[in-house]
Amino acid sequence: MKQDVVEGSEYKPAEDEPFMNDRQLEYFRQKLLDWKSSLLDDSRGTIEGMQEGTRNIPDIADRASEETDRALELRTRDRQRKLVAKIDSALRRIEDGSFGYCEVTGEPISLKRLDARPIATMSLEAQERHERKEKVYRDDR
Structure with a gap:
């Protein structure tokens, strides 16, 4: 795909x-790559901060607070790691030609939805049906 299709505009x-079309695919590819780069930069900063921030805190309350902060940070990083995997999956779908199409119905996913959530794999309608089924299943337990 041509790099100049989207750049500078x-x-x-x-x-x-x-x-x-090629222009839309390049737009979404670039959006995904930028998002991934941002997540990876944040992740590197967190790792460096955690390595530098390791220290012995004598006060139990302060230590507990710092450990809670670290746990939250690690949970956030884990979510971002999973998000990077979804971004990589979306990039593969761009390459194989299946990007933008609902994995359930095969219908196009709306451009608005893809612009807001470029990792989407289902149309809004299919996603809502999936979530309703999930909720019913959860409620039956």
């Missing part, structure tokens, strides 16, 4: 152009 995918 304020391009936004539009409903009146062919769905998942």
Whole structure:
């Protein structure tokens, strides 16, 4: 794909152009790569901060507070690690031609939804059905 398709412009995918044309694919590819880069930069900063921040804190309350902060930070990083895996999966879908199409119905996912959540694998309707089924299953336990 051409790198110059999106660079230097304020391009936004539009409903009146062919769905998942080269320009749209490059737009989403770049959006995903930027998002991944940002997450990885944050992660590196956290690791460096945790390595530098290791210290012996004599006060029990302060130590507990710091351990709670570290646990929250690690949980956040774990969520971001999973998000990076979803971004990589979306990038693979761009390469194999399945990006932008619902994995349940095969229908196109709306451009608005993809712009807001480029890792989406289901149309809004399919996602809502999935969540309703999940809730019913959870409530039956």
